[in-house]
Amino acid sequence: MSESQVALRLGFGLALLCGLACSAGAEERFFEVRAKRFAFTPHVLTVNRGDTVRIRLLSEDVHHGMYLDGYGLQTSAYPGHDGGLRFVADKPGRFSFRCSVTCGEFHPYMIGHLRVEPNTPFHLLVLAVLAVGLIGWGVATLRRQQEEPSHDR
Amino acid sequence: MTDKLFGLVDLNARLELTRFKPVRALFKSRWFPLAAVLVNTFLFVVILLACLVGGYSAGNYNFGIMIVWILWWVMLMFVLVPVFARAWCLMCPFPIFSDWLQRGRLLDVVPGRKPFGLGLKWPTRLRNMWLMNVAFLMTTYFSGFMTVRPMASFILLGLVILTAFIVGLVFERRNFCLYLCPVSGFQGLYAQFAMVEVRRKDPEICRQHKVKTCYLGNECGHGCPWLLAPFNFQKNTYCGMCLECFKTCPYDNMGFNLRPPGADLLVDNPRAPRKLDEAWKAFIMLGIAINFYLAFQGPWGWLKDMVRAATWSGFLTYILYHTVSCLVIIPAIFLGFAWLSKRFSGNREVPLKNVFTNFAYTLVPLGLGVWIAFSLGIILPNGSYLLHILSDPFAWGWNLFGTANFPWTPVWTAYLGYVQGATMLVFYLFTIAFGYRIAKQTYPTLAQARRGWTPIWAGLTALTVFFVWLYTG
Numbered sequence: 001m002s003e004s005q006v007a008l009r010l011g012f013g014l015a016l017l018c019g020l021a022c023s024a025g026a027e028e029r030f031f032e033v034r035a036k037r038f039a040f041t042p043h044v045l046t047v048n049r050g051d052t053v054r055i056r057l058l059s060e061d062v063h064h065g066m067y068l069d070g071y072g073l074q075t076s077a078y079p080g081h082d083g084g085l086r087f088v089a090d091k092p093g094r095f096s097f098r099c100s101v102t103c104g105e106f107h108p109y110m111i112g113h114l115r116v117e118p119n120t121p122f123h124l125l126v127l128a129v130l131a132v133g134l135i136g137w138g139v140a141t142l143r144r145q146q147e148e149p150s151h152d153r
Numbered sequence: 154m155t156d157k158l159f160g161l162v163d164l165n166a167r168l169e170l171t172r173f174k175p176v177r178a179l180f181k182s183r184w185f186p187l188a189a190v191l192v193n194t195f196l197f198v199v200i201l202l203a204c205l206v207g208g209y210s211a212g213n214y215n216f217g218i219m220i221v222w223i224l225w226w227v228m229l230m231f232v233l234v235p236v237f238a239r240a241w242c243l244m245c246p247f248p249i250f251s252d253w254l255q256r257g258r259l260l261d262v263v264p265g266r267k268p269f270g271l272g273l274k275w276p277t278r279l280r281n282m283w284l285m286n287v288a289f290l291m292t293t294y295f296s297g298f299m300t301v302r303p304m305a306s307f308i309l310l311g312l313v314i315l316t317a318f319i320v321g322l323v324f325e326r327r328n329f330c331l332y333l334c335p336v337s338g339f340q341g342l343y344a345q346f347a348m349v350e351v352r353r354k355d356p357e358i359c360r361q362h363k364v365k366t367c368y369l370g371n372e373c374g375h376g377c378p379w380l381l382a383p384f385n386f387q388k389n390t391y392c393g394m395c396l397e398c399f400k401t402c403p404y405d406n407m408g409f410n411l412r413p414p415g416a417d418l419l420v421d422n423p424r425a426p427r428k429l430d431e432a433w434k435a436f437i438m439l440g441i442a443i444n445f446y447l448a449f450q451g452p453w454g455w456l457k458d459m460v461r462a463a464t465w466s467g468f469l470t471y472i473l474y475h476t477v478s479c480l481v482i483i484p485a486i487f488l489g490f491a492w493l494s495k496r497f498s499g500n501r502e503v504p505l506k507n508v509f510t511n512f513a514y515t516l517v518p519l520g521l522g523v524w525i526a527f528s529l530g531i532i533l534p535n536g537s538y539l540l541h542i543l544s545d546p547f548a549w550g551w552n553l554f555g556t557a558n559f560p561w562t563p564v565w566t567a568y569l570g571y572v573q574g575a576t577m578l579v580f581y582l583f584t585i586a587f588g589y590r591i592a593k594q595t596y597p598t599l600a601q602a603r604r605g606w607t608p609i610w611a612g613l614t615a616l617t618v619f620f621v622w623l624y625t626g
Contacts, residue, residue, distance in 0.1 A: 038461075039454020069534075069566040094570060094625055096450075098534060100561060105301040106461055108213050108535050109449045122625040125574035126618055129581060133614040136582070140589040140610075141603040 026050035033057050033112070035064035035077060037104050040097070040112035047089045048117050057083035065100030068114060076101050089114075093121040158413050158586060168411040169354070171399070180399040180409060183260055183374070189244035196220070197246050199546060201310060206547050207303030213538045215303045216546035221310070222300040223535055229340075230528045235414070235521055238347035239340050242393035247314050248330055251321020256375065264372045270322040275332055282430035285338030286437055290479055292335045293441050294472050297448070297460035327378040330393055342434045343521050344389040345417035345514075346583075351394060352386050354408045359384035367398040367407070374400030383407060387425035388417045418514050418587045421594060429506070432513030433484065435520055440479030442523045446623055450530045487513065490612035498596050498605030511595045512609050515588040519613060522580025523620055526573035530624075533569055537562040570625035577624070581617040585610060 029051045034041045035058065047053055057066050057077040065076040066083065070091055075083035099110035156164045171177045179185050204217035212218035233240045253259050255268040298305035313335070320329035330337055353359050367383040370376030374397040377383055381391055383398035384406075399407045421427045447453065448460040448471075455467075462468035491509040537559060544557035551557065565572070592606035593599065 036454075038457050040452065041454070043452035043454060067563065069563065069569065072567070096452075096534075096566065096569070098563070102211050102213060102561075105211050106297075106457055107211055108301075108538075109457060111450060112452045119626065121571055121574070122621065125571075125578070125621045125625055128574075128578055129614065129617050129621060132578065132582060133585060133610070133617075136585040136589075137607070137610050140585075140606065 026052070028052040028054065030054045031056070033066070034060055035066070035099065035110075036060040037062065037064075038099070038106035038110040040066075040099075040110070043112045044115060045112070046115045046117065049089060049092045051089045051116075053085070053087055053089050053114075055085040057085070062103050063101050064103050064110070066097050067100040068095060068097045070095040074100055089116045092116045093119055156590070158415070159582070162413045164413050164416055164419070166413060167350075167408075169408040170349075170411055171407070171409045176409065177399075177405070180396050181373075183262075183400065186243045186394075186396060187260060190246055190249055193244050194246035194249055197310070197314075201307060203542075203546050203548075204303040204307035204310070210303060210548065212301040212303060212306075213535060214541060214548065216542040217303055217306050217310075218301065219535075219539055219542045221306060223531060224539060227528045227532045229336075230521075230524045234340055234343045235346060235525070236348050237394075238344035238349055238389045239392060239394045241340060242330060242337070243395060245330075247317045247334070248321060248327055250314070250318045251329070252327075252378070254318075255321060255326070262370070262372060262374060264370070268325065270325075272325040273323055275324055275328040279332055281332075281428065282338045282341070282434050284332055285335065286430065286434055288333060289335040289338055290437055290441070290476065293445075294475065296445065297457075297462060297468075300449075301461070326376075326380055327393065327395075328380070331379055331391060338434050339438050341390040342431055342438070343517060343524075344392075345420075346415045346517050346521055347389055347417075348412060348414050350386075350389055350410050350412055350416070351383070351392050351396075351398070352408055352410060353384050354406050358404050358406045362404065362406075366401040366403060370397070371401050371403075373403075374398075376401070385424060387422065388420050390417070390425075390431070415518060415583055415587050418517055419590055419594065421511070427510050427514060429510055432510045433480070435513050435516040436483045436487065437479045438520045439516055439523065440475070440483045442520065442527055443623070444475050444478065446527055446530070450527070487516075487612070490608050493608035494592075494605040497608050498601040500596055500601045500605070503596060508595055508605070511591050512588065514591060515584050515609065515613055518580050518583035518587060519616065522577050522584075525580070526576045526620070526624055529573055529576065530569060533572075534563045534566050536564060573624035574621050577617055577620050581613070584613055584617070588613060 025048055027048075029047050031042070031045050031053070033045070033055055045053075045055075055066070055075075057064070057075055059077040059079050061079065063076065063078040065074065066085065067074045068085065070093065071087055073085050073087055075085050077083035093116055095114045095116070097112045097114055099107055103110065158164055171180055200217040200220055203215060207215040207217060212222075229241055249259075251270075255270055257263065257266060257269060292309070295305065295309070299309045300306075316333065317329045320333060321327075362384075365382070365384060366376075368376050377398060378395050379391055379393045383392075386392060399409075448456050456471075458464070459467035459471040488509055491505060491512055494512065495503065495505055495508050538561065540554075540556040540559040544554045545551045588609055589602075589606050592602040592609065596602040596605050
């Protein structure tokens, strides 16, 4: 077996294990989110990939909305009338949920976060930065170079 | 020996765009950039009216707020500054009234006419970015009002226009733009990264030309309003791109060049030295970006309450934290890395101040990336409000373009984190590419440069990871 085939099989196996691990722990998660100008409480919801998420949105003052980035879901609530969302968190990463009903001057910045673990996009981006950085550092500092520092300012 | 950015683009490569006749004709016309300034003057009259009429209504449905803080800001950070340097200054309407009064006319030139106003010289001690640093930082104290409340924006814009006018009556030429305008400083700093520049073409022609018409002016144009010496431009920092030098040069020796990004970051000579005020501008911009992100795109309601002054104590605490983080904490952390760099390099001769100041310029590409990523988080979720306000600019129930009832539609927000992270990655690449070159300029030997670069590289990498965490973590 060639090196590339071994790497391919290892990668496939890891992905399978990861998928099994994620789906095995899937459960239903319920959150009661209170909206009050200009914040959601709790402001960060953390779930695992594959979880079924139920959100009950309550407003404590005026008409508020909740739009969930990435999932494209939306609900709204006003005092005495709750909103609700139910979905399977099948996309990993961090997504903002935003107030979708103009509720005052700071409305565009009324934001909360849904974190679907494992946060693969974040890990990949960090890896990319570190890889690029290490390559850049290596190219700059390790390669043999004849040149001398430039002082031709 | 040619120095190629990423091994691909020669950093000394230039493409002179003014060698193309239509571009040259445009730059030599007295109508340019005046026509753009006049269009923007009209636009800002509408913006001021909309802000005044809008009063205390929600900013996302106000023409003034949306055009200034969403469209203008995003265009500034996406295109105008990183590509076209100080192109905004070229078309900025704020100094038009003082220019008009000083010159006595808007379009043509009367050679030898004494400018109206006191024409005082700007104090020598204040010929730097410090005032702008303070002015911009203080302006951001009120970001929780001015970016969301039309009346607050009206007051801010009105104050800027009024100050530009008064300063233009007291001091000569464009001292307001040079040393006071809150948005001038960061444009100047980040314009060093820009992909265009205004420079003389043949230095010998300038040397032979004894009467410096680019500075003094002639019948074709005014002397440099920014009080610079266009015949010896080294950096974009203070060039407002008014293009008067293209009009006044009798030899057509001024060029508008396309260039690789970041070329100015390597310029450090007695005529255009790296300076502490510019370094602090880089720290301040980084600090503001962090604090703005936490307050405006973060989920922390208590911080939003502080920024919008829900309570006085909260607001004052925010001001204190904002000031200290921008002026003290970030520079102090950077000083720590500069000290480590000097220690690692083994060099005892290079002053720590030089190490600190030089490496601060690595924050120009990184800071620009941070601001572009931040601006993505503003425009993608909120851009669709623009369609509403364009159709109904004064909230009078108009529907000029049939889009007044267009619903709020976030665009690509599913990918926002990815795009912000990718932006950071791209600008991090520029940061380390220029950082290593700056290390080679800072230390006298290659071995010292390599050793001295390592702590700075580690710090910049950690900073980039921090921002990736902020945007996606």
